[in-house]
Amino acid sequence: MKLDSPEIKRIIKERSLYMCLECGKCSASCPRLLTGKEYSPRLLAHKLIAEPGDLLYIQNSVWECLTCGLCEERCPSGVEFSRAILDLRAHLAETMGLMGFRAHDGAVHSWMRIMTAPDLEQNRLDWLTPELKVTDQGPVAFFTGCVPYFDVFFSNIEVDTISLTRDSIRLLNFLDIEPAVLANERCCGHDLLWSGDVENFEKLCRLNYQEFKDNGVKEVITNCPECYQMLNVMMPRVIDGFDLEVTLLIDLLEREINKGGVSFKPLERTVTYQDPCRLGRGAGRYEQPRNLLKKIPGLKLNEMVNSRHSALCCGNSSFINCDAYSKRIQVERLGQARDTGAETLVTACPKCLIHTSCAMRDPVKGESLAMEVRGLVSILAGQIEWGQGETPRRTGGSRE
Amino acid sequence: MARAKVNILGIACNWSPYCCYNAAGQAGLELPPNFRLMRVMCIGRINQALILRAFESGADGLIVLECEDADCRYGPGPEVGHSNVARVRRLLHYLGIGQERLVEKTFLADQKQELVDTLWDFTAEIEAMGPNPANPQRERKAS
Numbered sequence A: 001m002k003l004d005s006p007e008i009k010r011i012i013k014e015r016s017l018y019m020c021l022e023c024g025k026c027s028a029s030c031p032r033l034l035t036g037k038e039y040s041p042r043l044l045a046h047k048l049i050a051e052p053g054d055l056l057y058i059q060n061s062v063w064e065c066l067t068c069g070l071c072e073e074r075c076p077s078g079v080e081f082s083r084a085i086l087d088l089r090a091h092l093a094e095t096m097g098l099m100g101f102r103a104h105d106g107a108v109h110s111w112m113r114i115m116t117a118p119d120l121e122q123n124r125l126d127w128l129t130p131e132l133k134v135t136d137q138g139p140v141a142f143f144t145g146c147v148p149y150f151d152v153f154f155s156n157i158e159v160d161t162i163s164l165t166r167d168s169i170r171l172l173n174f175l176d177i178e179p180a181v182l183a184n185e186r187c188c189g190h191d192l193l194w195s196g197d198v199e200n201f202e203k204l205c206r207l208n209y210q211e212f213k214d215n216g217v218k219e220v221i222t223n224c225p226e227c228y229q230m231l232n233v234m235m236p237r238v239i240d241g242f243d244l245e246v247t248l249l250i251d252l253l254e255r256e257i258n259k260g261g262v263s264f265k266p267l268e269r270t271v272t273y274q275d276p277c278r279l280g281r282g283a284g285r286y287e288q289p290r291n292l293l294k295k296i297p298g299l300k301l302n303e304m305v306n307s308r309h310s311a312l313c314c315g316n317s318s319f320i321n322c323d324a325y326s327k328r329i330q331v332e333r334l335g336q337a338r339d340t341g342a343e344t345l346v347t348a349c350p351k352c353l354i355h356t357s358c359a360m361r362d363p364v365k366g367e368s369l370a371m372e373v374r375g376l377v378s379i380l381a382g383q384i385e386w387g388q389g390e391t392p393r394r395t396g397g398s399r400e
Numbered sequence B: 001m002a003r004a005k006v007n008i009l010g011i012a013c014n015w016s017p018y019c020c021y022n023a024a025g026q027a028g029l030e031l032p033p034n035f036r037l038m039r040v041m042c043i044g045r046i047n048q049a050l051i052l053r054a055f056e057s058g059a060d061g062l063i064v065l066e067c068e069d070a071d072c073r074y075g076p077g078p079e080v081g082h083s084n085v086a087r088v089r090r091l092l093h094y095l096g097i098g099q100e101r102l103v104e105k106t107f108l109a110d111q112k113q114e115l116v117d118t119l120w121d122f123t124a125e126i127e128a129m130g131p132n133p134a135n136p137q138r139e140r141k142a143s
Helices: A006-013 A023-031 A043-051 A054-062 A070-075 A082-095 A103-115 A145-155 A162-172 A190-194 A200-212 A226-240 A247-259 A285-293 A324-338 A350-360 A376-383 B018-026 B049-054 B077-095 B112-129
Strands: A140-143 A221-222 A245-248 A262-264 A268-272 A300-301 A344-347 A374-375 A385-387 B008-013 B035-041 B061-067 B100-106
Touching: A006 A043, A006 A082, A006 A262, A023 A043, A023 A070, A043 A054, A043 A324, A054 A082, A054 A221, A070 A082, A082 A190, A103 A145, A103 A162, A103 A190, A103 A200, A103 B049, A103 B077, A140 A162, A145 A162, A145 A350, A145 A374, A145 B077, A162 A247, A162 A374, A162 A376, A190 A226, A190 A374, A221 A226, A221 A247, A226 A245, A247 A285, A247 A376, A247 B061, A247 B112, A268 A324, A268 B035, A285 A300, A285 B018, A324 A350, A344 A350, A350 A374, A374 A376, A376 A385, B008 B049, B008 B112, B018 B061, B018 B100, B018 B112, B049 B061, B061 B077, B077 B100, B100 B112
Parallel strands: A140 A221, A221 A245, A268 A300, A268 A344, A344 A374, B008 B035, B008 B061, B061 B100
Antiparallel strands: A262 A385
16 A cells, blocks of 8 residues: 555645755754654655655654654755644544554543533633632633643642643733633644544534634633644634634733833742744744743843754653653753753743653652743743832723 | 433452452342443553543443552552542543542452442442433544
8 A cells, every 4th residue: 555645645745845855954853863763754755755655654754743843944945844744644544543652541632532522511610719800701711721631630740730821810810801711611622633633623623613602702812832823723724704813822911011011020030941832933932932031130041052943842742652752852851951050941831841840750860850840921920010100001901 | 210321331450349240240149231341450550541531432430440459469559540530530520521420449359249239329320410421532443
């Protein structure tokens, strides 16, 4: 059997794989290959085009990719590698039932598929504390994502991702925005889509869109870069007449803070910043998080060797292909973070928080990797205040 | 009262609980007709994914049958079970499936009557709750 169906040919053409010059920059920068995995984006492109009969190699490789986008960043020919991987996964899952190796035995994907049941009445809001001002419906919604579930599932590594959501809402409340937090929002479907399960991803999109519409939502704010990619880029492809505004919380913060009047309490701390793949290379937000951090007096930001466009992935994406090589990537990344002399590693993605926290619990290497990891929003929420002489601005109704 | 048709799954450790189950069968004790048993060598083998997968695949109730902590043939099996069950119960609560649909019970090797009574009681509770609101969402298999 050969992988030369019209769909594969379409993917090769549309994702510009024919433009490959075989220069090998992709493989030379691939974190997976650099940590020793037998995986090469350049060779995969070659096999797809010239040796479609090498089924085993292609099938294995398609699931190996982290989809971190570093190869695309380096590619001089504009090959859309991550999108090719996404399309290939969808195609192989549909035609051959392949879903790749899923970490945690697929438990994460399992609850995401359970959420496609239309009649589910979730109880996902018990993390809301009384001081958080939210509504149950309204024009501006905050999209929580899977963080309540992550904290339960990963309670053995004592990771606290729900604090990112609480601190996001604190920041919105500070700006006098009381977002709607929907009781029945579903997973955004990122991990299902990137593991090839298009059918259930689309079901989640439709259910979420319906939930937004039923609650009068016009703008969705999210803090998670993966949710942002799904809601902002992928959902409009599934929903006809998609008319929601999707806002990344850090964009909103930067805009509002730049209007003036807001100041930050000093924080004497040296930090370094981990660019999440979906936020940096995925959405081009390299400067916003850094600009926000730099507004805090006393805070010193030291950059890692690989930062911004060349940032290293936290080792794992979509909860597939977590293995010894992922761990090596994490060890490498945390080593870079420690080498900056920073006390705290700041990230903007709950998954980076989970994966770095997990790597630090290594019984042998743990101590050489351990450092405080905090969400960007948590640092901001702890320091933000109205400047002297300023009265809180009413931004709730008329933000532009 | 008409009772809903429900699927009950039991996951039993091969040692004490399965011993009870075997003895119950030999003694001709009647078990709930909609109860199915999955035998594993140790409850420490079961992780959160397998429990969630049961609910995803249409189980309406799941009972985890364990040895007492001190009786484990391997070491920390039942403790692993307690931790996994506690976490999945929380996930089931969040998902709106209901944490009552997942329970764990420990047995000594000679408690066949207790095991049978427990299964009937659990089945009755799940029948009263009705089917699991998560429609069975089966994974796509190779065609």
